[in-house]
Amino acid sequence: MEPHKIIIPPLKSQGIKTKLVPSILDLVGRASATGRWIEPFMGTGVVGFNAGFSQTLMGDANPHLVNFYTSVRSGQITPLHVREYLEYEGAQLSLLGYAHYRLVRERFNTSYGPLDFLFLNRAGFNGMIRFSRKGFWNIPFCKKPDRFQPGYITKVVNQVRRVREVMTEDWAFTSGPFESLLSSARPGDLVYCDPPYFGRYADYYNGWTEADEARLLGLLERTPAKFILSTWSHNAFRRNPLLDLYRSRFEVRTMDHFYHNGGALANRNAMTEALVFNFPAR
Structure with a gap:
């Protein structure tokens, strides 16, 4: 086997x-x-x-974990969405560095978008997930502005595709x-x-x-x-x-x-x- x-x-x-x-x-x-x-x-x-x-x-x-996978399960987030989002935000990160990480962090801490959550998780220090007592993302920048190279983006896109493939109609996520x-x-x-x-x-x-x-x-x-x-x-x-x-x-x-x-x-x-x-x- x-x-x-x-x-x-x-x-x-x-x-x-x-x-x-x-x-x-x-x-x-x-x-x-x-x-x-x-x-x-x-x-x-x-x-x-x-x-x-x-x-x-x-x-x-953690409602942000649930929100991300619920969005993948429902089709609100697709592999194509992830690619387009990371290509754009990654280019901005490469250009602006920490200033763009801070912008996305502030945007997430206001609107809690699931794609912003993915970005912060991948651009934050050491792949950590941590929130303050007030519920705000508080992981520092990983100091790698060129993080989102084409091969890296493709890896993340394929991971989204693979988890979606195993979710049947009998899968549910709840917070x-x-x-x-x-x-x-x-x-x-x-x-x-x-x-x-x-x-x-x-x-x-x-x-x-x-x-x-x-x-x-x-x-x-x-x-x-x-x-x-x-x-x-x-x-x-x-x-x-x-x-x-x-x-x-x-x-x-x-x-x-x-x-x-x-x-x-x-x-x-x-x-x-x-x-x-x-x-x-x-």
Whole structure:
């Protein structure tokens, strides 16, 4: 059997699960779910786009992620729109540099256009997604005014095309609290949760607290669906204080991987990730 070719989404973020998709898909296959794929913390959507479910419900507390993919799903944003937009805005960025990045940022923080969101995500520092407490985009410029070269634009356009190809008429995107999506799960569904990592990550759209973590644990204990939860186990400096709690209730699989911080090899860090699930994994 040929290995699964990973679908890379057009949006980027730190902590994206691209490298862990094969391990997650192995568990997805073992879960043998027959219903919907439900993802309350979709982020860039990389896992859901690769999961292979025709019935899919993706959600996030960040409305700009949802708005972008809803626009792709509805046809409001097409690959052609993306190409034309990035060619124009990229030329302006090359000419004006930071001044144009600031203009698009101010425009987005007023009108919240989904294509502006894509631009800022790709032109901002280190592919981060971060908002202020007032809901304004606050990632600094990546200082690469020539970012949008023809080959780079084509790559992003192809990523938009590929994610649209996997969206069937039974796909839906929604913005709101994770509790509502989790509570809608039924027997036969498979829920995938990739919440902000408690104790390690403070830049989620509207924060992530110990109380949020407790509500998530309670819902996972009660859900009639099968689920997979992505979290962190440990690195060289500390351990996840909540993993023992999950381990006492569910199955846990860990794997080592590397991630880049700032894109520099000197900042390469080792991390052990954990996948928590509630079904047998033979």
